Amino acid sequence: xxxxxxxxxxxxxxxxxxxxxxxxxxxxxxxxxxxxxxxxxxxxxxxxxxxxxxxxxxxxxxxxxxxxxxxxxxxxxxxxxxxxxxxxxxxxxxxxxxxxxxxxxxxxxxxxxxxxxxxxxxxxxxxxxxxxxxxxxxxxxxxxxxxxxxxxxxxxxxxxxxxxxxxxxxxxxxxxxxxxxxxxxxxx
Numbered sequence: 001x002x003x004x005x006x007x008x009x010x011x012x013x014x015x016x017x018x019x020x021x022x023x024x025x026x027x028x029x030x031x032x033x034x035x036x037x038x039x040x041x042x043x044x045x046x047x048x049x050x051x052x053x054x055x056x057x058x059x060x061x062x063x064x065x066x067x068x069x070x071x072x073x074x075x076x077x078x079x080x081x082x083x084x085x086x087x088x089x090x091x092x093x094x095x096x097x098x099x100x101x102x103x104x105x106x107x108x109x110x111x112x113x114x115x116x117x118x119x120x121x122x123x124x125x126x127x128x129x130x131x132x133x134x135x136x137x138x139x140x141x142x143x144x145x146x147x148x149x150x151x152x153x154x155x156x157x158x159x160x161x162x163x164x165x166x167x168x169x170x171x172x173x174x175x176x177x178x179x180x181x182x183x184x185x186x187x188x
Contacts, residue, residue, distance in 0.1 A: 036162055039130035043159045043184050046120060050127060050135060050157050051186045053090045053114035060110045078137045084125045086137060090114045129159035129184070136166070158185035 008016075078086065090113040120127055126134040138156040160166050161182035 040162065040184060043129040043131075043161075046127060046129060047135060047157050047159060047184060047186050049114055049116075050090075050137075054086075054155055054157075056113050057090060057111070060108050078139065080124050080126060080134065083127070083134055083137055087114075087116065087121070087125055087127055091116055129161075131160065131162070131164050133160045133164065135159055156185065156187060158183050 090111065092112060116127055122128045122132065122134060124134075128134055136158050138158075161184050163182050167181040167183045
C-alpha cells in the first residue's frame with residue numbers, strides 16, 4: 001500500500017486565506033480610525049495651545065484686535081500674512097519693528113506666549129493642523145458670534161478638520177459640501 005502524504009487541500013488553504021483577509025480588514029479599519037482620532041486630538045491640542053497663547057497675550061497687552069487685525073477682512077478671518085504675523089507676535093522673544101513698533105517697548109509684553117515646533121509651521125510660518133492646513137483665526141468685533149452666542153474672548157480659532165474642507169468653523173450639522181461639518185474649533 002502506497003503511503004499518502006498529509007497536506008492541506010485547496011479548499012482548506014482558501015478558507016485560511018479568507019479568514020486572514022477578514023481579520024486584516026478589521027485591523028486596518030481599527031488602525032485607520034485610530035490614526036484619524038489621533039489627528040483630531042493633535043489638532044485640538046494645537047488649537048488649545050494657540051487659544052491659551054492668545055488669551056495670555058490679551059491679558060497682558062489688551063484687546064488682540066487692536067494690535068494685529070486693524071485691517072482684517074469684513075468676515076474677520078485673517079489672511080495668511082496676518083496669521084503668520086500672529087505667530088511671530090506670540091512666539092517672538094520681543095516683538096520687533098516689523099511686527100508692532102509700539103509694542104516693541106511695551107513693558108506689559110510678557111512673552112513668548114508660545115513656542116511652536118518647526119513641524120507645526122508651514123512654509124509661510126503659519127500654525128497648521130494635522131492635515132497641514134493653516135489654523136483659521138477669526139477676529140471678532142464685539143462679544144457675540146454669528147450664532148448670537150456670547151463669547152468673552154475676541155477671537156475664534158478653527159481647523160478645516162478631517163474632510164479638509166472649510167465649513168466656516170462648524171463642527172456639526174451640514175458642511176460646505178453637503179456632507180457632515182467636521183471643523184475643529186475653540187468654542188464647542
